[in-house]
Amino acid sequence: MTEQDVLIVGAGPTGLVLALWLTAQGVKVRIIDKNSGPGPTSRAMVVHARTLELYCQLDLASAVIEAGHRNPSVNLWAKGRAKARISFSPTGATLTPYPFVLVYPQDHHERLLAARLEALGVKVERQTELVGFQDADGRVSAHLRLPDGSEEVSITRYLAGCDGARSPVRHKLAIGFAGSTYNQTFYVADVDASGSTANGEVHISFDSSDFVALLAYARGRGRLIGLVRDERENADRLTFEDVSHRAMDRLRLTIERVNWFSTYRVHHRVADRFRHGHVFLLGDAAHVHSPVGGQGMNTGIGDAINLAWKLAAVLKGQAPDSLLDSYEHERIRIARQLVATTDRLFTFVTAESRFADVSRVEIAPILAGLAFRIGRVREFLFRILSQTQLNYRSGPLSRGTAAGVKGGDRLPWVDMAGRDNYQPLTAITWQVHVYGTPRDEMRDWCGARGVPLHVFPWTRAHGTAGLAADAAYLLRPDTYVALAAEKQAPELFDAYLAEQGITLS
Structure with a gap:
């Protein structure tokens, strides 16, 4: 019998990214896959700009770009x-x-991610299959079949089904897969x-x-x-x-x-639910759609990064379990939107x-x-x-508006003389951005809570990108805007965190 914080079933790009982001945040993970190795063929091909932006958090973007085309x-x-x-x-x-459009075959992509994960001390357990599980008493008991045919029980706080379109995890939960x-x-x-x-x-x-x-x-x-x-x-x-x-x-x-x-x-x-108790569905286990636009793998990676920081916060006691409900709310809307969009394009191409x-x-x-x-x-x-x-504008974690940026938005990227405002986003942490002059009260608030404050001198380019002068933007660990505040009022930030039950220290 083994124990870990999160058991990940499936070592495709979605599962590997989830394991990487959790491990980087100090979460004990175990990742299994029933296959003997990474896929031998180049299934998903395209890595989009948003994925590369997020990959900067673990210094992956440059390696993927160098290896891709x-x-x-x-x-x-x-x-x-x-x-x-x-x-x-x-x-x-x-x-x-x-x-640009980066083409990087999935088999090469998986090998790179698995090697990075192994460098962090976590190795994919191949030829290891989930044969059943029970979710009870605040934990999941997962029954695994090992490479030698023997069986093992693995105890975990949360289980993540990243096991593809035919997902045994989804079937075990009897979750509908409408479409x-x-x-x-x-x-x-x-x-x-x-x-x-x-x-x-x-x-x-x-x-x-x-x-x-x-x-x-x-x-x-x-x-x-x-x-x-x-x-x-x-x-x-x-x-x-x-x-x-x-x-x-x-x-x-x-x-x-x-x-x-x-x-x-x-x-x-699209699956009817992305969460059931202590079990989650991600990637193809949660949504499948036409290959038009090369969106599938990138969307699964987005699922993983969205869920990872939330699991880490709950496991560290920095947020209530209810924070995890926002994963389904935010990602199921995107999955449904994506299916509808690619469906229209697919119909046009094939009519x-x-x-x-x-x-x-x-x-x-x-x-x-x-x-x-x-x-x-x-x-x-x-x-x-x-x-x-x-964006997650309609999500339960999104609040406020400052100029053209709303809570839930991707932070607009602005490059000024070689220093862009995405450089601080390499850290998987809450942080505050001010474009203009920070108030002493804002500096004190950030200092007291250990929240990095990043200040960028105001330029016309910031305004063009939709940012507001002297506003304050609270960013989530996945780099999306949580709260956009026109005024640097610490009480707004305290009220937001209290509403979500999140502590930052």
């Missing part, structure tokens, strides 16, 4: 003609330190390729009744994602030669070698009719090119794709 542009093609080249850099560079499966079958292929479009950028090619996307993860190497248009009962036995090559041929792409090929059906589902073909091939690429010439449209679309627009 920056795609500077997205190119739209229709019937073999280049229709639009969309670059996010001009707009994104004012919004985030990471104004359905799309009729269409997709294929994915990791390939070595040559040709003018094997240039290290993203290319999306539309043709009549055909579609393919190329995500480059090196020059001459990438992933093809396409649609199997005709319904086939034996879709799981298809090979690369069986699928339509019309759209990829239109990219003037020569496939030199197929390193991996698979087909799959796409689901869109079969003459009108749908004309819309995809003739109209959409032209409109996309024109829209991206409009700054506000370009910014809006970048924020959606990069997940920098995600």
Whole structure:
């Protein structure tokens, strides 16, 4: 019989990030996975800007960027003609330190995360399977099957189900997984390729009744994602030669070698609950959706970082157990919103009719090119794709407004002469930001509670980003704004913390 604070089931990116963030905050974790090693294929590919921002908390961003491949542009093609080249850099560079689409295969990503976790003293326990659990008397008794076939009982305060779309944890809890499966079958292929479009950028090619996307993860190497248009009962036995090559041929792409090929059906589902007693669902165990926009893995990582600081606070006695209810409230709304958005895009890409073909091939690429010439449209679309627009404004932990920033918002990023306001966010801690002149009362309040106070001399750039001069922003350990206060009034901060039952020392 073993004991720990949190038992994590599943060692994909979501589970590994949860283990990393908890361990960094002094929480004793155990992470198990029924497989013998990290996934051998490059399933999820895209790491978005918001994930990289959060990765700075554990000095992961630079390592991921160095190992991955920056795609500077997205190119739209229709019937073999280049229709639009969309670059996010001009707009994104004012919004985030990471104004690009980073392609980093999931198998490599998992190995990096597991190595970082092992360096902190926690090793993934492979070929270890959860066979059952009981949640009673303030703890969870988890029954595990070990690699040699023997069984063990592991006692834990909390259990985190990061065990994928078929989650045994979710099934054990009998939590509904509302949604359905799309009729269409997709294929994915990791390939070595040559040709003018094997240039290290993203290319999306539309043709009549055909579609393919190329995500480059090196020059001459990438992933093809396409649609199997005709319904086939034996879709799981298809090979690369069986699928339509019309759209990829239109990219003037020569496939030199197929390193991996698979087909799959796409689901869109969200669990009815993300918390049940001392058990939580995260990542694909809680929500699955179409791969449009590469949002899935990033959303699971967001789940993990949202939950990690809350679990740490409760386990350290700095917050009541009710704080953990905010995990479901904040993340289930985002999951539902994401499923609805990707569902609309998926329907547009896969619809079969003459009108749908004309819309995809003739109209959409032209409109996309024109829209991206409009700054506000370009910014809006970048924020959606990069997940920098995600917020918890309606959440139970969000209070106040100061200029354009509300409680629950991602803190706007501002870079001034090489010193940006995200540098202090590398610490997983509560902190206060003042853009302007701090009052003595605010300094005293922060000093008495051990809360870091970060002061940035006011500039016009701060106002452009939506911040208010001389306002005070209380930031959560996951870098979102908890309280935005136009006036530096310590009593507002005390009232907020008392309402949530949070202590900061």
